[in-house]
Each structure stands twice: as structure tokens, then as C-alpha cells.
Amino acid sequence: MTEKKRTTIVLFSGDYDKVMAAYIIANGAAAYDHEVTIFHTFWGLNALRKDEDIEVPKTFMEKMFGKMMPRGADKMGISKMNFAGFGPKMIKDVMKKHNALTVPQLIEMAQEQEIKLVACTMTMDLLGLNQVELLDDIEYAGVAAYLADAQEGNVNLFI
Amino acid sequence: MTEKKRTTIVLFSGDYDKVMAAYIIANGAAAYDHEVTIFHTFWGLNALRKDEDIEVPKTFMEKMFGKMMPRGADKMGISKMNFAGFGPKMIKDVMKKHNALTVPQLIEMAQEQEIKLVACTMTMDLLGLNQVELLDDIEYAGVAAYLADAQEGNVNLFI
Amino acid sequence: MTEKKRTTIVLFSGDYDKVMAAYIIANGAAAYDHEVTIFHTFWGLNALRKDEDIEVPKTFMEKMFGKMMPRGADKMGISKMNFAGFGPKMIKDVMKKHNALTVPQLIEMAQEQEIKLVACTMTMDLLGLNQVELLDDIEYAGVAAYLADAQEGNVNLFI
Incomplete structure (x- = not known):
């Protein structure tokens, strides 16, 4: 083990609250001088999607997945109390009131702090x-x- | 890294079975002479709530969250086969039959073993x-x- | 800490996609010369069940659990977009098309690589x-x- 501290996160989950937790820990660790890697796999990969619809040649199945999965963290549900999408709105409202950073802002901060954001090529x-x-x-x-x-x-x- | 062994758990989940797993690992590690920290964040924070309704001045939104979230682990659902609350009853029945410790008992044991229970102030x-x-x-x-x-x-x- | 590298996974989850992720990481680590242990607990234990119905004397409750829980990973749902079982079919279809290993094949590979598969006796x-x-x-x-x-x-x- 090297002296340099290091944090790695496998971000498998595609829930807004879990992605938020991952990026808060990652940004905290980077502020603590850790080298940080977030490996986005399975549903966690959706946190890295741009929010516009980009035309790419796809098979029928790939189009289906593309449509069903959220484009970016901001479109995600939450892992508990989702209530057909009402839960995320409540969470985002209280976050705004407390001036907490949104997930897209946390991702931006992660990039500024040079956290290595990796997309799993197999997924x-x-x-x-x-x-x-x-x-x-x-x-x-x-x-x-x-x-x-x-x-x-x-x-x-x-x- | 120091010689003293150490286990830390971020307890994000608010499911009875996951909280139980967290506290079983934590108590096991403490018995193994690890220094143990459980950092309760998001839904995991509910494991630390007292089960009575305590009057505190709150905004409307805070009251809503307070009502919707379980007061203590004993009120939680389970992550699989919850069946509208029937699953937790089944699990608790078999636990009782096998004289397994309940989650509130596991939390008490954790405190006796001087496991550091931390509540996330941001959440x-x-x-x-x-x-x-x-x-x-x-x-x-x-x-x-x-x-x-x-x-x-x-x-x-x-x- | 010894020089020998080591990876351990507590497999708590009983979702096809999470079991797949666990076994992909485990097999990767074994290929990297790590000693690897997967500790199957709670719903993760179902990944180790044979797919046939085996006659064992059981209490009523144990029979209920036995019936309700999937016999092997192949019978599991997925953690997101399960759509009453349609999701797993989609995932398995694309896996087949990409010649990806199924979870039962990944488990077989894990055994060939001498990954220690442990079943939690308490569960x-x-x-x-x-x-x-x-x-x-x-x-x-x-x-x-x-x-x-x-x-x-x-x-x-x-x-």
C-alpha cells in the first residue's frame, strides 16, 4: 500500500439519493487529498448521461433501454419514499432551501477536483x-x- | 495505516434487514477488537430515532418527513419480500423462534461495546x-x- | 496487512444484476491474483441454491420462505426496471447477444478460480x-x- 490515500467507489445504483451520497463522499475524500475514482457501472452509468436526446444508431433493444433509463442524475427516482416521483421533488425542495448542492453540481465539483470518473465499458x-x-x-x-x-x-x- | 484494526460502516439504508446486517457485522468486529464506527446517513438515520413522537418546532415539510419515516428500526420494512409489512413480521417471528437479537437489542449491544454511533448532521x-x-x-x-x-x-x- | 492481495464481498442482495456485479468483480480480482471470499448472507444466499426442489423436513414457515425465495440466481429479479420479470428477460437477451457470461456461469468460473464461496450459517x-x-x-x-x-x-x- 502506498502512502497516498485513495478512495474508490463502484457506483452501481441509479437512485438520486445514492448517487448523491456517492458524490458527497467522493468530494469529501478529494478535499482530504485522497485520489478518488468513481467507477460507474450498471444503473450508476446513467448519472453520466447528458440530458438531451442524442441521435445514435441503435438496435431496437438499445433504443428501449435508452428510453427507459434516466438521462442524467436529475431525472432519477429515489431509493425510498419515491411516491411516483413526488419524493425526489420533496428532497430537491429541501435541498434547495438548505442551499445544498444538487447532484449535477456535485458531479461538476468532482470534475473540478480531478476525481477520476470512469464509465464501465462492459455495461x-x-x-x-x-x-x-x-x-x-x-x-x-x-x-x-x-x-x-x-x-x-x-x-x-x-x- | 495503524496496527489497531478498524471497521467503519456507512449505514445509508433504512431497511430492517440491512440495518440488522450492519449491526451484526459491527458487533462482530467490536468483539474482534476492532474500533468500529457506524455513520448513519439518509434513511439509515431512522435506526437511531426514538420510537415516541417528540414535540419539536418544525416546518411543514419537516413534519411530513418526520411522519413518513419510521421511528426506529423496529418500524422499518425489509428490502425484499416486504409484502406490505407481512415480510418483516415473518422475519421477526423466525428471529424470535431462534432467539436471535432484534435490531434494537443489537443497537444496545453496540453501545455497550462502545461502537461509535454517528448521526450525519447534513441529513x-x-x-x-x-x-x-x-x-x-x-x-x-x-x-x-x-x-x-x-x-x-x-x-x-x-x- | 499481508503482502498477498485480498478481496472480500458480503453478498447480501438477491437481485440478478447485483449478484452479477459481485461475481464479475470477484472473478476479476481472482484473475488479478487476489485471494477472494464471497460471503453469502440474507437474500444473497439464494444465489447458491440448486434449481431443483429438494425434499427436506421443514417447518411451515421454512417451507414458505423456501417457496417464496428464488432457487438460484437464474430465477432472481433485477433491482431496477424489473417490470414484473420482463426486465430480467431483456437483460439476459442482451447478455446472450453480447456473449456475456450468465450468473450461473460466473459462479462456475468462480469455483474454478478457487474463490471461497461461503454460506452464512446464521441466515x-x-x-x-x-x-x-x-x-x-x-x-x-x-x-x-x-x-x-x-x-x-x-x-x-x-x-
């Missing part, structure tokens, strides 16, 4: 997501790259 | 939870304090 | 699962054995 293939549909300045890698980072650190979370 | 602000509504002998802190503990250990879980 | 007692109902070459242990492995490594995940 992209499976769900038919294309690099042009994701935010800029993302890295693309597989589970081997995640493990290479994780084994150098000790704060390794699966969210 | 408390957001959801309008007050210190008088939570169990006694809880610490109050933010993500920085969690990271300070986590970076000293290697068994760091997000539940 | 087995609670839910009334019997060793003859689970796959061969599984180890049986409790939380103490999990912690003994986890404290030797630094990639420790709860899924």
Missing part, C-alpha cells in the same frame, strides 16, 4: 450507450482498471 | 431531525469525520 | 435452508470467519 456495450451520450472528460475502462485502483487504497465502497 | 438538517428525537449517547458529525475514521481502517462498508 | 438457520439445497463445494461459516478474511485485505465490499 455500455450491454445497454447500448455510446460515448457521445455521456458527459465530457470521462474515462472508459473495465473491471480490471477499477481493481488496479481499488487495491492501492483502503476506502473502497460499493454503492 | 439531519435536510430532513429536519432534531437531536432530542434520537437515541442518547450518539455523536454528531459530517462526512469529514467519517473519512477520518475510514482512512485509518480497511474494513469499510457502505450498506 | 441458513433463520430461513431454514439446508446444506443439501445449496451448490456443492460451498463453505459454511459465520460473521467471525468473514471478518477474519476481511481484516487481511483492503478491497472489502458490501453488495
Whole structure:
């Protein structure tokens, strides 16, 4: 283990509240001088989607996945008390009132703090997501790259 | 990394079964001489609520959250097979039959073993939870304090 | 901490996609020469069930649990977009098209790579699962054995 502190997060979840928790921990760790990696896989990949509809040639199935999954964290539901979308509105209202950062703002801050945001290429293939549909300045890698980072650190979370 | 072993758990989930798993691991680790911290954030904070209704001045939104969220682990649903509350009853019945500790008992044991139970102050602000509504002998802190503990250990879980 | 690298996963979840993620990380880590342990507890234990109905004397409650819970990963739903079972079919269709390994194949690979698959005996007692109902070459242990492995490594995940 190197002296440099390191935090890695596998962001598997596609719930607004869990993505928020992941990015709060990641930004905190970066502020603490950790090298931080967030490996976005499965539903967590949706946090990196741009919110516009980008035309990419896709199979029928890929189009279906593309439509059903949220474009960016702001469109996500929450893991508890979602109440058909009313829950996220309540959460966002109280966050606004407390001047808390939204998830898109937390992602922006993560990029400013040079947190490594990685999109899982295996999931992209499976769900038919294309690099042009994701935010800029993302890295693309597989589970081997995640493990290479994780084994150098000790704060390794699966969210 | 120090020689002293350390386990930290971010308890994000508000499901009875996940809270139970968190406290079983935490109590096990404490019995193994680890220093243990459970950082209760988001829905996991509800595990620390007293089960009575405590009068505190709140905004309308805070009252709503207060009513909708369970007061203590015993009121929580389970993450799978909840069946409109029938699942938790089944689980609690078999636990009783096997003389397994309930979650409130596991929390008590954790306090006896001097496991550090921390309530996330940011979540408390957001959801309008007050210190008088939570169990006694809880610490109050933010993500920085969690990271300070986590970076000293290697068994760091997000539940 | 020893020089030998080590990954441990507490597999709590009983969702097809989460079990898949756990086994992909585990197999990746084994390929990277980590010693790997997957500790199957609660709903994650169902990943280890054989898919046939095995006659074992059980109480009424244990029979109920036995029927309600999936026999093996292949029968599991997914954590998001399950759509009454349509989601898993879509996921399996795209996996097949991309020649991705199914979860039963990933489990087989894990056994070939000598990943330690452990069934949580406390959960087995609670839910009334019997060793003859689970796959061969599984180890049986409790939380103490999990912690003994986890404290030797630094990639420790709860899924």
C-alpha cells in the first residue's frame, strides 16, 4: 500500500439519493487529498448521461433501454419514499432551501477536483450507450482498471 | 495505516434487514477488537430515532418527513419480500423462534461495546431531525469525520 | 496487512444484476491474483441454491420462505426496471447477444478460480435452508470467519 490515500467507489445504483451520497463522499475524500475514482457501472452509468436526446444508431433493444433509463442524475427516482416521483421533488425542495448542492453540481465539483470518473465499458456495450451520450472528460475502462485502483487504497465502497 | 484494526460502516439504508446486517457485522468486529464506527446517513438515520413522537418546532415539510419515516428500526420494512409489512413480521417471528437479537437489542449491544454511533448532521438538517428525537449517547458529525475514521481502517462498508 | 492481495464481498442482495456485479468483480480480482471470499448472507444466499426442489423436513414457515425465495440466481429479479420479470428477460437477451457470461456461469468460473464461496450459517438457520439445497463445494461459516478474511485485505465490499 502506498502512502497516498485513495478512495474508490463502484457506483452501481441509479437512485438520486445514492448517487448523491456517492458524490458527497467522493468530494469529501478529494478535499482530504485522497485520489478518488468513481467507477460507474450498471444503473450508476446513467448519472453520466447528458440530458438531451442524442441521435445514435441503435438496435431496437438499445433504443428501449435508452428510453427507459434516466438521462442524467436529475431525472432519477429515489431509493425510498419515491411516491411516483413526488419524493425526489420533496428532497430537491429541501435541498434547495438548505442551499445544498444538487447532484449535477456535485458531479461538476468532482470534475473540478480531478476525481477520476470512469464509465464501465462492459455495461455500455450491454445497454447500448455510446460515448457521445455521456458527459465530457470521462474515462472508459473495465473491471480490471477499477481493481488496479481499488487495491492501492483502503476506502473502497460499493454503492 | 495503524496496527489497531478498524471497521467503519456507512449505514445509508433504512431497511430492517440491512440495518440488522450492519449491526451484526459491527458487533462482530467490536468483539474482534476492532474500533468500529457506524455513520448513519439518509434513511439509515431512522435506526437511531426514538420510537415516541417528540414535540419539536418544525416546518411543514419537516413534519411530513418526520411522519413518513419510521421511528426506529423496529418500524422499518425489509428490502425484499416486504409484502406490505407481512415480510418483516415473518422475519421477526423466525428471529424470535431462534432467539436471535432484534435490531434494537443489537443497537444496545453496540453501545455497550462502545461502537461509535454517528448521526450525519447534513441529513439531519435536510430532513429536519432534531437531536432530542434520537437515541442518547450518539455523536454528531459530517462526512469529514467519517473519512477520518475510514482512512485509518480497511474494513469499510457502505450498506 | 499481508503482502498477498485480498478481496472480500458480503453478498447480501438477491437481485440478478447485483449478484452479477459481485461475481464479475470477484472473478476479476481472482484473475488479478487476489485471494477472494464471497460471503453469502440474507437474500444473497439464494444465489447458491440448486434449481431443483429438494425434499427436506421443514417447518411451515421454512417451507414458505423456501417457496417464496428464488432457487438460484437464474430465477432472481433485477433491482431496477424489473417490470414484473420482463426486465430480467431483456437483460439476459442482451447478455446472450453480447456473449456475456450468465450468473450461473460466473459462479462456475468462480469455483474454478478457487474463490471461497461461503454460506452464512446464521441466515441458513433463520430461513431454514439446508446444506443439501445449496451448490456443492460451498463453505459454511459465520460473521467471525468473514471478518477474519476481511481484516487481511483492503478491497472489502458490501453488495
